[in-house]
Amino acid sequence: MLKPILNLLALCVFCFTVTVSADVLQVREGAPERYIVKRGDTLWDISAIYLNQPWRWPELWRMNPQIDNPHLIFPGDVLMLVYDADGRPMLVRDDRVRRLSPHTRQTDTRPAAVTTVPLAMIRPFLTHDKMMSADELATKPYILGASSNVKNATEGHILYARGELEPDKGYAIYRRGRPYVDPDSGDKLGYALTLVATSRAFRAGDAEQNVPASLYLVDVKREIRQGDIVLPAIDGEALPAYFHMARPEQPLEGVIIDTTSKLREFAKWDIVIINKGAVDQLAPGHMLDILRPSPTVVDSRNGQPVYMEDASRYQRLASNFGHEQIEMPREMVGHLMVFKVTERASFAIVTDTLRPVRVGDRIVNP
Structure with missing residues (x-):
């Protein structure tokens, strides 16, 4: 009886030693x-x-x-x-x-x-470029018009916004762009917001009384249009010198849905958008693996397997008649670090690559 107990204790000590090492x-x-x-x-x-x-x-x-x-x-x-x-x-x-x-x-x-990472690469996305859901955008002040009957306001115009603003406070004006769509679910994760101008409020406005707030322009990057979104300006706030890198505490799998470079393939220090965010318990500094599935193979068990992209129409359709579509393993192509999180999507920077990264590559915390 004593020997099995000693063997069990030895096994426990060995497992603990392996775990620690x-x-x-x-x-x-x-x-x-x-x-x-x-x-x-x-x-x-x-x-x-x-x-x-x-x-x-x-x-x-x-x-x-x-x-x-x-x-x-x-x-x-x-x-x-x-x-x-x-x-x-x-x-x-x-x-x-x-x-x-x-x-x-x-x-x-x-x-x-x-x-931790080159701040110059992520500075615009921390201070300017944003992403917001349709529900968030519906609650924000927006431009009603200008002091002249123009569709595209520029410097010299006074702007009027629907909503209540704080006088003498700086405000950034954003244009809503295309939506980011989750390829897994088809849901709209949020809309890209591009900075078009900065301004300063000098009349507060009263939303209940339909009294517009008033702003004068400080800097114009492109013409301002009716419907552009007004948000508090954060330019000039201190940026973090370094991020605390860590793995998320829970398993996670998602996909790269876009890149700011608009290139087909991208590399180290490029910025990407992923379809996971605060609802998935992501936080700035979280590290994720980038994986890519190897090409699918069609195997007819006759010694002549072919890649799916090279398969004939018959081979593609005959998987139930002796031709098997074999999903190949996924391989590591790099890592990324999340640096800005929204509700359902996040901005991340590619920290290293084994091969060029692409939109559609999977992101995983195993």
Whole structure:
């Protein structure tokens, strides 16, 4: 009786050991012991040199009094890979080496500081470009007209909006674009909003009394039309220097529904839109895999399988008569990081690719 119990205990200890060791941060083979931070580096780039899972970079910089805020790393800093008493890897800054530009260390947010991803790539989508559902848009103020009988207002016109605005407050004017459609369900996830102008309110308006609010234009990017949406301006707000990258807590699967580049294929640091959002418990910083199904094969069991795209009409229709359509495995093509979340869709930035990414590729948190 004692022997089976001892065997069971040994098995439990073994399983625990395997689990713990599997969770230990693994450094890539051939990772350098020293690295000099270069201009244009991001935390993702640096961590990808050392880790197969770069989104786990907080663990690599953990408990480091020299690097308590990773975005305090600047070009010219020398980083060293060391191990703690438990054998866990961590990056430290070698302060024995003179930094290339010590006089420029002023604030955490200056452009030369290393950030998680290139802020210049996502800045327009954090401060300007938006996405809103039809229900959200129905509650927002909108342009009624201008001080002159023109269909397209420009600088020099006073604008009137239906809704109540706050005098002396800045407002951005947006044009509703095409809807983003979920290819899985066919539902409209939201509408793209494009910034057309900025303005400042000087009369509040009264929606119940049908008294319009009044605005004067500050900057015009394109002509303003009746029906354009009025939203509080957020230009100038501080942007996050770095995102806390992490996997979502729950399994998730979706699809890339669009890209801002409008190209057929796109690569690292391109911006995409996915069909998952706040209702799916997504948050900025969440990391997802990008997968693509391998081509479907039609197999007639006669030793002559063909790809679906090369199959004859007969082979496509005869799957119930000896010809089998075989769905092939999905393979990894890259990763993306969510950085802006709306109710049912999100903006994300592609952080790395094994092959060019395409609209229609699946996004997965296994």
